[in-house]
């Protein structure tokens with residue numbers, strides 16, 4: 524299955540360690556289209572060697588191509604919010620992962636009936652357990 528993983532870049536990189544573990548776990552039996560999100564060397568500046576319109580159009584193409592969107596919303600990110608709204612608009616299945624110790628999830632996500640697979644976790648073991656249960 525092709526999975527679009529969404530996680531914060533310019534919104535802040537403090538959760539990169541968790542993104543990397545999620546991506547590595549999911550990549551064993553699936554294809555993660557957005558592996559760069561778990562790259563430790565990618566800073567809060569993002570993929571600055573690329574034009575913003577290139578990044579946006581590439582990511583929307585990947586989102587459309589994916590079978591499933593998995594988003595970590597713990598670190599608020601405009602880009603992740605945009606991707607989630609886009610996924611809702613085109614009817615893509617979405618699994619949301621949210622570290623309850625880190626932040627309160629936006630009402631725009633929690634308040635949308637479309638997002639009916641929101642999973643709260645408190646550490647990396649728990650997030651991997653959730654993915655194992657849901658995806659395998």
Ligand SMILES: O=c1[nH]c(=O)n([C@H]2C[C@H](O)[C@@H](COP(=O)(O)O)O2)cc1CO
Nearest residue numbers: 529530531532533534569570600601602
């Ligand atoms: O360089 C980038 N590359 C990229 O793929 N993105 C996408 C993927 C992430 O799921 C999301 C992160 O958005 P933000 O940078 O606003 O936190 O946007 C975002 C940026 C920078 O905004």
